[in-house]
Every structure is written in C-alpha cells, then in structure tokens.
Amino acid sequence: MLAGSNHVVTVPRRLRAQPKQSKDLLEHLRLIARQHQVCYEIWPMAEGVRTQKGFELLLCGVNGHVVHEGAGLHTVPCCQQCAHTYSELRDIAEWILHLPKPPSRYKIHSFDCALHMAPPHRRHRHEIVITAVVFQPHGHKAEDSGCESGCLKEVRKRLFTLGIPEDVLPVSGNA
Numbered sequence: 001m002l003a004g005s006n007h008v009v010t011v012p013r014r015l016r017a018q019p020k021q022s023k024d025l026l027e028h029l030r031l032i033a034r035q036h037q038v039c040y041e042i043w044p045m046a047e048g049v050r051t052q053k054g055f056e057l058l059l060c061g062v063n064g065h066v067v068h069e070g071a072g073l074h075t076v077p078c079c080q081q082c083a084h085t086y087s088e089l090r091d092i093a094e095w096i097l098h099l100p101k102p103p104s105r106y107k108i109h110s111f112d113c114a115l116h117m118a119p120p121h122r123r124h125r126h127e128i129v130i131t132a133v134v135f136q137p138h139g140h141k142a143e144d145s146g147c148e149s150g151c152l153k154e155v156r157k158r159l160f161t162l163g164i165p166e167d168v169l170p171v172s173g174n175a
Contacts, residue, residue, distance in 0.1 A: 026161070029095055032088045033162050036061030039122070040159055041167050042152070045135065054104075054135030055152060057097070059089050059164075060118065060127040078113040082128055086111040089130045096158045097132055104151040108132045122169050 032038070038061040045054045063085035090108060097106040108130060115126040134151060159166070 029092050030162050032092060033164050036085060038164050039168055040164055054133060057132045057155060059093055059130040061085060061089050062125055062127055085128045089128060093130050093132050096155055099151060099154055104134055106132055106134045
C-alpha cells in the first residue's frame with residue numbers, strides 16, 4: 001500500500017475456487033496475458049563463479065492507463081488501475097511458479113507502485129513489472145543442480161502454455 005496526495009492504492013487479492021489446472025483458469029490467465037501484452041525476462045542469480053543459486057522471473061505488462069495533460073499524454077503510476085493490473089499479473093506469476101517439485105522456492109516481490117520504461121525493442125512502453133525470485137533453499141546440495149534447470153524448464157513451459165513470449169512485444173491479436 002502506498003499513500004500520497006490523499007490517495008491510497010491497495011492491491012486486491014482474489015480467492016480462486018477453481019483447480020490450478022482447470023481449462024477455465026488457463027483461459028482466464030491467457031486472456032489477462034493478451035490484454036496486458038505480457039512478456040517475460042529471466043535473469044540468473046549466481047552465488048559464485050560456477051554455481052547458480054536461482055533465477056529471477058520478470059513478468060512485464062501494460063495497462064494502457066493514461067491521463068490527458070495539455071497537448072500530450074502523461075502516464076500515471078500508482079493508481080487503482082495499476083494496482084489491478086499488478087494483481088492480475090501476480091495471478092499469472094503464482095500459477096507459473098506453483099511447481100510441484102521441491103526443493104525450489106519462490107518469492108514474489110510486492111507492488112512497487114511504479115511504471116517501468118521498457119527497452120527499445122519493446123518501444124519504451126510503460127510497464128507494470130512483477131519480479132519473482134526462484135531459489136534453492138539453504139542446505140540444498142550443489143550436486144542437485146539438475147532440479148534448478150528442471151524448474152526453469154517447467155517455468156518456461158508454463159509461460160509458453162499461456163502464450164507469453166520472452167522479452168518481446170507479443171504479436172497483436174484480436175484480444
């Protein structure tokens with residue numbers, strides 16, 4: 001929650017009654033991904049020169065919320081629409097990261113109440129970004145590094161299932 005200018009923005013949480021793999025839930029998440037033109041980035045987190053201890057998943061989407069100011073458009077962060085977009089992107093992140101295979105763990109960072117400037121290949125669009133860290137718990141054996149690559153493979157498979165491309169603008173559809 002962020003307070004400023006007498007406005008308070010909260011991120012609503014919705015309870016899902018649907019099973020994790022239901023067709024309705026998957027179609028709903030695909031619709032969210034299309035509406036917000038979601039793409040993703042994956043960044044490694046290295047513990048040392050040769051050991052990777054996890055990775056970061058960034059889901060990047062837009063909400064198209066703008067306010068007309070004078071002769072141009074000015075994007076407005078920290079509004080209820082941005083919070084709603086964050087909440088929907090978080091639903092996607094939670095579904096993607098709810099993996100059945102331990103020992104990987106994840107943490108989704110809270111809403112930073114900001115619009116992020118995308119790189120040039122995404123036309124500098126203003127994005128809401130969800131950052132999730134996927135890591136191995138303390139005491140995890142280094143020789144079990146195969147589970148990390150398996151986790152990354154599963155995350156990419158789930159992103160593909162939802163039609164979310166890596167680090168590019170999604171192809172405009174009829175959504």
